[in-house]
Amino acid sequence: MAFPPQFLDELRARLTLSDIVGKRLRLIRAGREFKAPCPFHNEKTPSFYVNDSKGFFHCFGCGAHGDVVGFVMRHDNLGFVEAVELLSGEAGLQVPRANPEELRRIERQRSLYDLVEAACRFFEERLRRPEGRVALDYLMRRGVTEDEIVRFRLGYAPADRMVLRSHLLKTGFTEDDAVEAGVLRRPDGGGDAYSFFRDRVLFPVQDRRGRVVAFGGRILDGDGPKYLNSADNPLFHKGRLLYNMSRARAAAGDGKPVIVAEGYMDVIALVRAGFEGAVAPLGTALTETQILELWKLSPPGRRVPILCFDGDAAGRRAAFRAVERVLPHLVPDQTVRVAFLPEGQDPDDLVRTAGAPAMQEVLDRARPLSDVLWDMEAQSRALDTPEDRAGFEAALEERVRLIADRTVQAHYRNEIRQRLREAFQARRSPSGGGGAGAGGEGRAGSFRSGPAPLAVSAPDARSSVSYAEFKPRPFRGRPVSLLPQPREVRVTRRAMPALKENRERVLLALLLNHPSLFDEVAEQAVFASSSEGRYQGIWRAVVSALTHDSLLDAQSLYSHLCDLGFSGSLEELLGAGLFDHPRFAGPQATPEEARRCWDHVWAWALREHLEAELEEARNALARDLSEANVLRLQGVKGELEGLKTGSSDPDFDGR
Template identity: 70%
Template sequence: MAFPPQFLEELRTRLALSDVVGKRLRLIRAGREYKAPCPFHNEKSPSFYVNDQKGFFHCFGCGAHGDIIGFVMRHDNLAFPEAVEALAGEAGLPVPRATEEDKQRYERRKTLHDLVEQAARWFEQQLYAPAGRAGLEYFQRRGLDTDGMARFRLGFAPGDSGALRSQLLKQGFSEEDMVTAGLLKRPEDGRTPYSFFRNRVIFPVTDRRGRVVAFGGRILEGDGPKYVNTADTPLFHKGTLLYGLSRARQAAADGKPVIVAEGYMDVIALVRAGFEGAVAPLGTALTETQVQELWKLIPDAEKVPFLCFDGDNAGRRAAWRAVERILPHLAPGHSARVAFLPEGEDPDSLIRLHGPRAMQEVLGEAIPLSEAVWRMETEGKPTDTPESKAAVKAALDSRVGQIADRDVQIFYRTEMRRRGSAARAPSPPHRTAACPGVLSLIHTCRARREDQ
């Protein structure tokens, strides 16, 4: 029985190997992996390891090795079709049947994956070539050493618009595939396609399984937008992926916070500071699909992702847009918190100047979504007349009415009424905190610098 290759790929992506194995064995956390006594041979000390990020199991005792389908086949004594159908049931996926067109489409995607991977390697090499000197110096100025650049597979696209094309043609890839993968752009007048990324530092974007599928590029000098990203391709849809997603999956499984930042360098700075659950949208505002991805990352219903924004007016506007996107999809256990950085700082600058502790305090001061909704509709709006108060109430009612889940909506309405009552009550005497935190010290230092 044949199954469409893309269905099998989706099955492996949809189910975490540790979840499937954990239903059959008692797994013990071992760093980024899990371990257990091997079910395929008798042993007392665990030598059987499960790695979710790589998607395979391996026994160092008997050599058993394979992916999620191979494990179920071997453990449950099932044939391949039976194992696939069992896993499809666990994943809630209907089982399709492969057609010749499905097979051809899969082979096409495999070719594109190979092509994009080779392009990523070439960009990495160019960073250390004479043409990449400006890119190398840029990353060094941003505090990255060779190991850091290698960890994130950073690269450089030289100004030569034909260099990448020539290199990939030598490796046997077609020009048409390079255009399809977003590496080349074809002029409207029919001339030879040219490199889409030129004179830019390169940030590879990976899918959920850690495979490079697209790129982001930051210009260093000359005309053009500051950042450009690969357009949608058969491998990549910018509204569904997040930069850093594959790494964040493992971090979230390890109990680390999921943090949504605004840019590539912010994610890199956060990960290097120990916040490995950091992700970022890809040149667009946070989409509903990306929000759903965030919730899938976090196994603990009591934990929520942090939406981290700059503390200026633009950052607040971006935060409110993100809240608007999330609000209709709120459900029990599915929410978020909004964190604002000190004005003039982003995660990269904050961590470089003040260390991870300052970032931890930013997360500690994050506000719940209910507080964010209240601020959206009340900050800067008059409430000194019955009419203005009624206008604020109507705006809050309208905003809360967007929540589809009835129970969550009811609790939000109760919370907005409580805040409205508290806002009308006399304010308690202001009390100064006994011990200022890291962020308070940052503000104090900045004020002293401005006074000097």
Template identity: 50%
Template structure:
């Protein structure tokens, strides 16, 4: 049986560009390949192949598909022949035919007939005399005739047996299996949808697989406002996104995909000219739906209602996405004005206002920070510690090591700035008390340089006294084992400097040699170890020797370590280097508070931070030893 899971595995084992490149000349274009379309004559390339997303697309003629579709449409093979040829190439065995699977496929085809007939009946009912209440409701929404026809609005009349009578050519068992009728033991089956405005839910091929219905009679207070079909052989709500078959082509043109809460929001957005919208179906956004979105765009936008329920739904989606994050694939989040859904906003302020809101979508990490920061008052040390614990719990959910490390670093920086705000020193205030002129901050790490015309410039060789002061600063204690090890690692792997430049530039108290390395990030030529050694030597400095970090045997210092492993080890070491001054500043602040107050609370806080400092040192030793052993 060729299950969807087996076919997905087959697609992932085939490199689409290599397959298409056998008969079509492809050119690399960023993260994709481009070519003149093999399906129609053209002079300029409009045909693209994306290996990450696993599909090809022509913006000229609309040709679109995956590896199997390429074999059927371009090579002229039947579906099964295409599957067999690709499976042989991928080293996979094609599952043997299963009579039960064939029977299930036949049943699915028959259920499609049932759903198509039901959709036709619903549409017919909308224009009939009995559909007056549904038409009146649609008039309040302001949808034009084109929108009503495009989305297939219909009406399910009152009456428990109306559908059975209308679709009498289909057996009762099929209507029940399709989710259109409900069977209750000891009672006659009855219609699931009654007295509701109906919308068809379609699959990726545009076939009706389920329905959603909105209640129209206010007297039915115990009935749900929206009712969807149950899961059936055709419909799995956790693996279906409403309107995806229409939104996907629009997303390829706009480069974005917007996720709203419900199908009526999708229709309202489309009526306002925003067609690249989809919605989950009665559940929080699932892992499968997130992956479906990523096949079309790398940063889908979640646009949920501005009420508390909408924001909870957004955070549930964020929690689902965190373990799935991978390079260049994430979510952006929109927070609508409180109390408004997309339709309300468009009606009140117009489509331009909605575009403005979408344009201001925030990154996932920004939303995580804001939500947790504002979740509860942060007036005590325990409150602040709780904030950090919640933030780090989110980080722990991220499975990709590089992304987890970057999230941890960014959230720790935000937390530190929030929990331990910097106070202006006398030097910053003018050095002479009140009335002194304001002076700019010196460079990070007390590094080399003179402040000229608003920027720091390197110390020239003609200023030997400044260079000597720099050397004394290093000799005076700025050289510690961790800094020296990271310095040596960055010089050994210079392509990693840019990766860590921003975090290191924000870290106070670093060895001044870091400033020299960070200055080199702006050079046009590729960084090389020998050139960095020369730059240090020109300032009278040297590459850290093994004696400076003799107690730390990091993997990135081992000549046998590969580039990928060295990069991963450096991430962990730089994380420690960035975390250390934050911890030390907090400990110094707690110690000063204890010395001034001599209170039990101040002493407890100081002891807690001392314990954290000991744990930090232990982690550092363990990490260095573990990396050395693994190398």
């Protein structure tokens, strides 16, 4: 029987090898590992070692080696299927029963893995040929060593459009598979497929298990984007993986920090300098899914990856965007720190010019998330009046409300309030400089406690904002309170659209029946869990479970919630009639149908929220005919007009 690879990955991830082995052998702690006399040959001195972070056992006496499934097979004298079924029970997973269609899909996926691996070997080999000399010279100029070329499997994509296609067809692969895997591309007008990457240095991208699934290519000459990355395909989703992820997991297990850089060469340079936990996103800004993956790399209690950004204005804007994505997912003992490099340098430059000590100094100066959060609001604000200071405090409070975990949120709120008290007290005291006219102390950045502020060149606050500068962003599945607006016309809004009870039931039931939705709707689910509603307890439990383990299936999630005491509420929540309307996707719906239903219900809630905001804005304008209120009304109108609910049924209002 064949099991889906994703199921086996999840099984291994849920089980701790030392727990399974420890039920059969008496293990002794040996540093970060465990040891015992080998059960597979007679010995008196322990030579059998178990390494949880790397997920394997090894005997230095007889050479026995394997993972948790292999150990149970060998120790308990079981077949592969029997061992998987036994361990699935211990992990709380339901063993999937693959149908013929699923088996065909698994076999096709295996074929695609083989094809991408064959393409990777082809690129590696071409780097050593005369045609790849220019690529090899480029790598050498950048300080890449021969060992690193081999370790990271760097290669060269020839300029010839058809040579890879010919090679793959001769090897036995089909053109259709090569196109689906993203290594070939069909011309728009028809004809034979040609190489997607041409005349580029190639950086293979590996999945969590170390299998090559995609490539990043740097151009060497001519026109085109500097870096080109594989498109999403059945093996690869660029928003979910990180470059060097499989090696970083092992490094984090050995106690080394996880460091997030911006590019492939940065990662290679950091690893060369001894920072083996380095990773990078794949041509995009850091996504929420990648942030959750970062925390999974490190053992519990050490989940504090360091996000490295350039020291210029663009780097700081990228840092602020990352902080916005991180905030909703903070839980106890799970955060990030932010490090800024010297302006004009990236990790590759710094390591090559100043060495590992300079990079270590940057990492040692990494700042807590709370410091960066303060700077996000403080960098361009004036604090000359009580109204200014009240606005600053309200903006910080709005940020803190994004944190879903109530305990973490409370600690952030306490720290922010303490900083505000100290900052404003220093402003009023004679030793604090005496007011806005002394040394520019009318700026928020001048009043802070704790570490020194970011060196940001802040623009002067404007006294007014034109409507052209206040064009609302289109709704993209996020509550409007997250859409940045100019400080002068900031609209105070609730944390999320109010959900009618039946809509809340539908959204929560969709997440229970289709947990795979969570990666795409996590931000909305976090906001729903923070609202005061009938199902708040279940919301918070679901978000907590899927945040820590986004691969949970519906049965495992349901069992987990029952164990927490929600069985009665779940029966009521999932009762009859919930999915009677054809717009509501039931438990048998496809992932695409479930996502469409989610977007549909959420959009209706958001539209009602905006309509209420519009009424408030009209009333405010009637009371005070000011420019700020005019802009507020125009802004809400623009957002409401731009919102598409996804429903054209006149007899359906989302209830």
